Amino acid sequence: MSSRWIRKLTQITHKNKIMEVELKLRLPDSAAHQKLSDILSPYHSKTHLQQNLFFDTPSLTLATNHRAALRLRFYDLDSQSILSLKSKPRIVSGISRAEEMEEAVDPALARLCVSEPGQFKVVKESSGILKKVEDEYGVGTDELVCLGGFRNVRFVYNWNGLKLELDETLFDFGVNYEIECESNEPEKAKIMIQDLLNDNGIRFGYSQVSKFAIFRSGKLPEFE
Template identity: 55%
Template sequence: MEVEVKLRLPNSESHQALSSVLSKFLVKTHFQHNIFFDGANSELSAKRAVLRLRFYGEDPQTAERCVLSLKAKAVLVNGVSRVEEDEEEFDPFLGREIWANPNLIGSTKSRLLNRVRQEFKVEEEIGYVCLGGFKNVRGVYDWKGLKLEVDETLFEFGTLYEIECESGEPEKAKEIIEEALKENGIPYSCSKMSKFAIFRSRELPL
């Protein structure tokens, strides 16, 4: 179970303001390309599951790292997200091949893909589809004992700004983050939708 605080920043100005406040705590910046898949008959989404390939690097065609993820049964309430998650490191070359031909999901050797085949029983003659995806620029900060991830997510229809913080004590972490935002006059709100849900809706939430 992945448990995260998720707070939305309203615009690029608030994102820049927070980045400036946290600048001395910056550990790294990730360029992430997220690509999603489903069965042609929506077998995964029908069970509230999401299969994602994430490429790390400015160009996914030359990325040297790729992570395969299966997430399911996500719940997001009052800025705290809880979701079942399974991940594995994945060969970037194979990841790019699957991106080009999603039906390779049905035959590629992988612990996680084998789980997908067993649990969701996508019909081989119908196969899998690529849903598309989006780019994310993530600043990672080591701050007050928390690992903050400040995202600039670029969809075709707009840009989302968000803070994420994985924690075993999410309510406490949320309180610490909110206090800092208020002290620095940075507006925010609790996130109400996952990035994937926003991507599928093709509209930024109000």
């Protein structure tokens, strides 16, 4: 691997967040998902095809000891990839809060890290996330393995001043349907979206756990 190529691949864009706050409402089935998609179609902005892959030690040090998830997300046939670290998540009545850091990583290098997690040592040269994982959580890049993950089809809508993300998440053990909305006023967004769903006769429930937690459990949660 040439030094010039390494320099190109290790160019990282940082976007650090103190707290990510999202409304997460679960839909019961594909029919509800399709009905909501049809209603929101005039407000459609874009559709993303995502692949989410997670990394930890074989004994799950990050998840078990630190309630943290290290993820590589690939967008739209590897046109973009994002490394993220989420920690200390909690969901109460459908409102999710988690500490989050994000960095854009060259997709070619990110794919190398999937097949050879040892290549994270190259990313670490300019990564605040991997430095945090090592310095605060005591996990070196040489300890990381790929746990696998899931695919997600995300429909994005700009509706009444809100950015709505309608997800169809494909796990090996089933499909989960969810609508998300990141907002500084989650309670207000919650009322607006619940009114939209109720007015159109679409059943919903509050999401109780993250997609990563569902992946780790190996089964879809019961719809309540």
